[in-house]
Amino acid sequence: MELVRGIQNLRPRHRGCVATIGNFDGVHAGHQAILKRLRADSARMNLPGCVVIFEPQPREYFSPGDAPPRLTRLRDKLALLEAQGVDRVLCLSFNRRLREMSAEQFVQQILIDGLGVKHLEVGDDFRFGCDRSGDFAFLQGSGERHGFTVEAANTVAESGERISSTRVRQVLAEGDFSLAERLLGRPFSISGRVLHGQKLGRQLGAPTANVQLKRLRAPLQGVYRVSVELDGVMQKGVANIGSRPTVDGDGQAHLEVHLLDFDGDLYGRRITVVFHEKLRDEQRFDSLDALKAAIKADFAAARAQWGL
Ligand SMILES: Cc1cc2nc3c(=O)[nH]c(=O)nc-3n(C[C@H](O)[C@H](O)[C@H](O)COP(=O)(O)O)c2cc1C
Ligand SMILES: Nc1ncnc2c1ncn2[C@@H]1O[C@H](COP(=O)(O)OP(=O)(O)OP(=O)(O)O)[C@@H](O)[C@H]1O
Known part of the structure; x- marks a missing residue:
């Protein structure tokens, strides 16, 4: 797996991939479902599968004092992504420049100019860009204009509730390690x-x-x-x-x-x-x-x- 730190380190050879975006803290079973789809897209389209993550995670940037504790440090997250068959990780520094990027600029500068994305996988509730203005409908519209396809994965739930990094943190704080194991897909x-x-x-x-x-x-x-x-x-x-x-x-x-x-x-x-x-x-x-x-x-x- 190749790690690219920042858009400044993207090279022409990195253009052309299938991609997904998010924090992926914990690389839980919901994330794993998206990554499985990414692997399938990658094989079908014969393109590398790329995951775009942020470091620090946006909430750590906005409120360093009370951002939620991490389930995985960057090093562990990368190892787990590699184990899920990810070919490349683009790790973007979440800073003022990124924070101020509109959803449109994010698509143009990162997805199109930087990565040359041909297909995007996201969760059905995924939002991004300044003020979280980019959602699935926005991505689909951009895809039609820029020539990439977008798919939203159905929510992965356990015991009727959506799996999320937030839920894993709650379950751990409650000391329910068998449920945490089911949510994470590992202890x-x-x-x-x-x-x-x-x-x-x-x-x-x-x-x-x-x-x-x-x-x-x-x-x-x-x-x-x-x-x-x-x-x-x-x-x-x-x-x-x-x-x-x-x-x-x-x-x-x-x-x-x-x-x-x-x-x-x-x-x-x-x-x-x-x-x-x-x-x-x-x-x-x-x-x-x-x-x-x-x-x-x-x-x-x-x-x-x-x-x-
Ligand atoms: C099983 C276990 C339970 C502990 N519980 C407490 C605790 O309730 N309160 C506390 O102040 N320290 C607790 N400690 C931490 C001890 O204070 C600590 O192990 C000890 O200071 C040795 O530190 P050192 O390895 O830096 O020498 C616990 C440590 C262990 C291994
Ligand atoms: N249970 C799930 N089912 C389907 N997709 C998911 C699930 N959880 C996360 N995703 C998707 O995985 C990608 C990365 O998710 P991200 O780590 O940003 O959020 P999260 O796991 O929901 O965490 P948080 O609790 O911090 O919101 C996003 O596209 C998101 O929509």
Whole structure:
């Protein structure tokens, strides 16, 4: 899969493709349905399949303080798009210039001049352009004028409700991991590199791998039963995501994982933490001893759930 960062990096050889546009945060089952259609169009028309995404996502640009937490960082999103058979990703910086583009300019500058789009797949509710003025009817009209076709995919629903990134976030916040798995088409996970922590964990009887979240604001908070794949083996564990109010108050979210029955060094490795079940919310304890006792109880609860 080829990644093109910004329209300035589009070359004449990139012209001529079938395309779709959106945030694709989480690459959930609704997105996967669109991507399946894109693959079919690509084979039928013998053209590469291109996905146009935005970085940051528009809501992160408009309100950085209260944009919803990401389900996938750019790196994970790209890996998931590649796994869905996407040939090319055009990642547009969402900035003032893009924000001020009318729907007409977006079609002309990006879809026609930049990508030479021959066919476009969108969801039935897709809207874009300054003030979200571009919709399916607008795209169809533009297509007739500029010589590309447009198709709208039917809504993909689960339990009678449309699947969306917003819904996946809600379901995760509620701790319903089996529904999240059905919406995502895979279990929810967070990947990252293991960093050195404050080395307090051992004192608490809980050596933990600290997973770097960087700018990811996690869509979860609390203590979870998890598993981590290491050298092809799924290791059972317990994770905490939160600001660790008992020991430090930097306000930053941390993801820490303790692997049950594992004694080894994980520093520097990239791991994927798969979430199974919420055990409790994170709490501020009055003493380290109280925190230690709570963590011990978390391990016992997780062991009981695993049947260990
Ligand atoms: C299973 C588990 C549950 C935890 N629960 C809490 C909690 O409720 N409140 C809190 O302040 N910290 C909690 N922590 C975080 C600990 O404070 C943290 O692991 C400890 O400070 C070690 O940090 P270090 O790895 O940076 O040394 C939890 C950690 C684990 C592994
Ligand atoms: N459940 C779905 N069924 C069909 N198409 C969908 C579905 N969800 C998203 N799409 C389409 O996939 C493309 C990318 O969607 P996008 O990521 O922008 O929105 P979303 O998943 O609905 O997220 P949000 O909750 O942030 O609105 C758009 O064309 C959108 O209409």
